[in-house]
Amino acid sequence: MSAATTSNSPGKWVVLPHYAFAAVAFLALSVLLLFSTDAFSGHYFHPKLLTLTHVAVLGWATMIIFGALYQLLPVVLDCKLYSEKLAIYTFGLLGAGTILLSYSFWNFQLGWTMHAAACALVAAFILFNINITQTARKAPKWTIEADFIVTSGIWLLVTGIVGLLMAVNFTFPFLPLDHVHYLKLHAHIGMAGWFLLLIIGVGVKLIPMFLLAHPEDSKKLNWAYNLINAGLVLFIFDHMLLQTKLLPLYGVMVALGVGMFILYLRDAKNTMQRKEIDLGMQQTFVALAILLLPLILLFVVSSNLNLPQQLLSSIYLVYGISVFLGFVSALILGQTFKTLPFIVWMHAYENHVGRFKTPLPKDMYSHSFLRWQNIFYLIGLVVLIAGVLLREQQIILAGSIAFTITAILYTVNVFQMLLHKAHNLKPFTYGKANA
Amino acid sequence: MEKQTHEESGPEVFETLKYIIDPEVGINIVDLGLVYKVSLEEEKLHVDLTLTTPGCPMSGTIVTATEQILLKRFPNLDIKVELVWTPMWTTEMITEEGMRQLNRKS
Numbered sequence: 001m002s003a004a005t006t007s008n009s010p011g012k013w014v015v016l017p018h019y020a021f022a023a024v025a026f027l028a029l030s031v032l033l034l035f036s037t038d039a040f041s042g043h044y045f046h047p048k049l050l051t052l053t054h055v056a057v058l059g060w061a062t063m064i065i066f067g068a069l070y071q072l073l074p075v076v077l078d079c080k081l082y083s084e085k086l087a088i089y090t091f092g093l094l095g096a097g098t099i100l101l102s103y104s105f106w107n108f109q110l111g112w113t114m115h116a117a118a119c120a121l122v123a124a125f126i127l128f129n130i131n132i133t134q135t136a137r138k139a140p141k142w143t144i145e146a147d148f149i150v151t152s153g154i155w156l157l158v159t160g161i162v163g164l165l166m167a168v169n170f171t172f173p174f175l176p177l178d179h180v181h182y183l184k185l186h187a188h189i190g191m192a193g194w195f196l197l198l199i200i201g202v203g204v205k206l207i208p209m210f211l212l213a214h215p216e217d218s219k220k221l222n223w224a225y226n227l228i229n230a231g232l233v234l235f236i237f238d239h240m241l242l243q244t245k246l247l248p249l250y251g252v253m254v255a256l257g258v259g260m261f262i263l264y265l266r267d268a269k270n271t272m273q274r275k276e277i278d279l280g281m282q283q284t285f286v287a288l289a290i291l292l293l294p295l296i297l298l299f300v301v302s303s304n305l306n307l308p309q310q311l312l313s314s315i316y317l318v319y320g321i322s323v324f325l326g327f328v329s330a331l332i333l334g335q336t337f338k339t340l341p342f343i344v345w346m347h348a349y350e351n352h353v354g355r356f357k358t359p360l361p362k363d364m365y366s367h368s369f370l371r372w373q374n375i376f377y378l379i380g381l382v383v384l385i386a387g388v389l390l391r392e393q394q395i396i397l398a399g400s401i402a403f404t405i406t407a408i409l410y411t412v413n414v415f416q417m418l419l420h421k422a423h424n425l426k427p428f429t430y431g432k433a434n435a
Numbered sequence: 436m437e438k439q440t441h442e443e444s445g446p447e448v449f450e451t452l453k454y455i456i457d458p459e460v461g462i463n464i465v466d467l468g469l470v471y472k473v474s475l476e477e478e479k480l481h482v483d484l485t486l487t488t489p490g491c492p493m494s495g496t497i498v499t500a501t502e503q504i505l506l507k508r509f510p511n512l513d514i515k516v517e518l519v520w521t522p523m524w525t526t527e528m529i530t531e532e533g534m535r536q537l538n539r540k541s
Contacts, residue, residue, distance in 0.1 A: 009492045071492060078489050209488050212460065212526055212537075273526040274460070275538055342492065345458055350496045354455065354503025361458045 008074030012347040014084045018067020019340055021095055023414040025059030030407040033400040037393045044316050051105040056324045058098040064332055068339050073135055076145045076205045082134035086127050093124035110170035118167040125160040129153045144221045148201025155193025162186045185239055191323050192232050192254050200261045210281055210338055211272035220260040227257030247302035255295045279370045283334025290330050293322040317388050326381055333377055337370055340417050348422045356425035364420050365413045373409040376402045448473050451508045455500045462536050468528025480512045485524045
């Protein structure tokens with residue numbers, strides 16, 4: 001038998017602040033949503049919508065993904081994180097950049113605050129790339145998961161650089177085409193290049209692990225990787241240089257890539273030994289189902305269907321909502337409860353296990369809050385989308401209220417875990433262990 | 436996979452290890468099939484165990500738990516716990532009792 005190494009986990013101060021920041025950002029996002037019901041009646045290039053989007057993608061999604069990835073990268077790649085210091089600097093830059101950028105968009109201040117924010121974010125993405133690339137280089141075996149994760153980091157940096165150029169262009173115009181043109185590029189590289197690739201890269205390892213399944217065939221994942229990246233690269237070239245009518249074709253490539261990932265997960269589900277699907281995994285499957293919506297809308301927004309302009313504007317908004325408040329948020333709302341309890345448990349009880357009876361990670365948060373969180377989330381998403389399509393501010397407000405309740409329940413649960421301390425532990429009394 | 440040597444090393448060791456619960460699955464490490472080998476030579480108790488996936492963040496915690504609980508239960512023995520990855524753990528290694536517990540949770 002070959003000997004293995006012990007835990008590669010980083011320190012808790014590398015990981016846990018990301019979860020705290022993200023929970024507060026999600027709460028802030030839902031409160032901002034309450035005050036933005038008037039912003040959904042027009043074009044998506046609106047200060048309030050830009051604020052909401054960036055709080056969602058940076059403060060909420062990217063922040064928690066960074067934190068979770070520092071914990072999960074050693075699991076996926078089977079080696080230690082390259083640098084904990086770099087991770088902490090990255091956290092500071094991402095946090096400061098997000099707050100400054102949100103302030104700039106909300107007040108539509110396009111000067112130095114926005115430039116400083118964009119620079120801080122690009123610096124954060126550079127440090128993040130150095131950290132994950134160097135970590136991946138130490139991995140004993142280069143896997144398809146490493147391909148997904150490292151490539152997603154590069155796309156994140158490209159997204160950030162395009163964003164920085166746009167921020168500078170607000171004050172010193174130098175880009176040849178209008179802003180919306182670059183905004184489409186910025187958004188799609190972020191959505192497909194960063195979020196989708198990263199989520200697939202981590203998901204192919206974690207989801208089978210949580211289901212106690214061992215799918216063997218990685219060919220589908222190779223196809224998924226190649227199709228999504230090829231679709232994205234072709235889209236960028238076409239959008240920037242050629243401007244043909246082939247955009248739906250690139251959308252098909254990305255959708256087929258996602259399909260391959262879903263087929264891989266179906267293989268995992270077919271071999272899973274765990275019959276119990278807990279609330280965290282249920283929410284994960286809800287997220288995967290929601291992913292269908294933006295994939296369908298991708299064809300609508302990339303094809304010239306001659307829809308009325310007002311309807312097209314609403315569809316664009318629903319497209320964005322279905323990605324960021326839909327797929328990505330749903331996944332985070334579920335996976336937080338598959339990762340955070342274990343991280344906190346490990347740090348709280350690592351010196352006590354084997355000597356005292358310890359609670360299980362699933363005992364460290366309220367399942368009732370989690371159940372209601374998932375219910376209010378789905379209600380909020382459906383009502384919000386209906387409100388945007390119907391252009392009814394009252395319905396949008398109702399959806400925003402449901403989102404705020406979701407965020408409150410989520411934040412209470414997250415902080416209950418973050419503040420958890422080991423206490424009143426009882427030593428083992430030996431008898432019948434399985435009794 | 437090397438058979439778990441209940442008879443050779445005594446069921447007491449396995450009974451003790453059943454107190455260690457895999458925090459994700461909620462089933463003890465013996466019935467989950469993570470304990471590959473237990474051997475006792477003179478005063479040295481040697482345990483080989485694995486995890487459900489390589490790089491598992493719980494590896495250090497589970498190894499420490501195994502060492503702690505065995506030290507407490509068998510204070511006169513020299514305890515050595517080794518984490519191994521071959522053969523790779525599969526769900527077929529879950530015992531009947533483990534499967535019963537998994538299904539009971541559904």
